[in-house]
Amino acid sequence: MYILIAGAGKVGRYLAQNLSEMHQIGSIDLNQTHLSQLEGKPNITTYKGDATDPKKLEEAGILRADIVASVTGDDEDNLVIAQLAKQVYQIPRVVARVNDPRNQWLFTREWGVDIAVSSPQIILQLISEEVSLGEVLTLLKLRVGELSLIEVTIPQNSP
Incomplete structure (x- = not known):
């Protein structure tokens, strides 16, 4: 290539x-x-x-x-x-x-x-996601943010 x-x-x-x-x-x-x-x-x-x-x-x-x-x-x-x-x-x-x-x-x-x-935009997005999502971690974004693969950590005492 x-x-x-x-x-x-x-x-x-x-x-x-x-x-x-x-x-x-x-x-x-x-x-x-x-x-x-x-x-x-x-x-x-x-x-x-x-x-x-x-x-x-x-x-x-x-x-x-x-x-x-x-x-x-x-x-x-x-x-x-x-x-x-x-x-x-x-x-x-x-x-x-x-x-x-x-x-x-x-x-x-x-x-x-x-x-x-855009580096500033990427950093802003990462910080915003971290603040708003807590224990949800974005692992991969596909097709310019249309799809995401995420990981969610659920505490053992969660209903």
Whole structure:
């Protein structure tokens, strides 16, 4: 499987290094310093360029990508990259990072995003669930929160 990651900052490098153990990775970024930390690693190919530019995306192999992950530090860029990936190149799965939770409403399937990932939103949700559910533990969410696998601990003295 070929995964194209737009953004080679901390998040992009972490994804590339971990996913490269089982997949071919393309990493595209404007910052050569970020890319140089990935160069020479097995299964990772780096591309210097602007991932909002279709020509640069094509150089980075978007035409053969199974998944595109847009994880730059800029929401506008992430949304443009996601739209290009989904609407122009028909990439089956597009994941986009949401840096500012106020922009979450834009990161939808209509805008080309299959999965939107917002760290502050995830932390808020985890805390809210922990506070409201007590002994109920969410083990796994499927289909973007539509289904959940949960564990409930019932005390022995419970009726």
